[in-house]
Structures are given as C-alpha cells and as structure tokens.
Amino acid sequence: xxxxxxxxxxxxxxxxxxxxxxxxxxAFMWDxxxxxxxxxxxxxxxxxQHIQEYxxxxxxIESGSYVVSYYIGHYLRNKFPL
Numbered sequence: 001x002x003x004x005x006x007x008x009x010x011x012x013x014x015x016x017x018x019x020x021x022x023x024x025x026x027a028f029m030w031d032x033x034x035x036x037x038x039x040x041x042x043x044x045x046x047x048x049q050h051i052q053e054y055x056x057x058x059x060x061i062e063s064g065s066y067v068v069s070y071y072i073g074h075y076l077r078n079k080f081p082l
C-alpha cells in the first residue's frame with residue numbers, strides 16, 4: 001500500500017461527493033485489486049482468503065482509512081465548491 005492511494009480516494013471524494021456507500025465498496029474492491037496485482041493471481045481461493053483476512057483489525061483499519069480519505073475530499077469539496 002502506498003500513500004498515493006489515499007490521494008486517489010481524496011480526489012474521488014472531491015469529484016463524487018455524497019456517495020459514501022460507493023466509497024466503502026470501492027475501498028474493499030481496491031484493496032482486493034491491489035493484493036491481486038501484488039500476488040499476480042486471481043483465483044476463487046485467493047478471494048476467499050482475502051475476505052477471511054478482514055477478521056484482522058489491521059485490514060479493517062486500512063480499508064477504513066481509504067473511506068476517511070474519501071471523506072476528506074468530500075469535506076474539501078464543500079469548503080471549495082466548483
């Protein structure tokens with residue numbers, strides 16, 4: 001995970017405000033895509049293992065931080081409307 005991902009979510013929050021459910025869904029899918037690219041495989045067993053890893057609090061905090069980045073972009077959009 002690099003810090004550029006947080007910037008992407010902040011930009012998405014700025015461009016598409018008021019879509020928090022979509023941001024939560026995108027955070028989980030982004031994390032899955034990122035791990036698939038690191039592993040180089042996309043199998044059903046890998047997806048099941050990825051879902052089981054969400055029992056770990058660190059994994060939930062990581063996805064939650066993407067949602068917080070989205071909210072920061074949403075907040076900035078309200079402060080600086082286009």
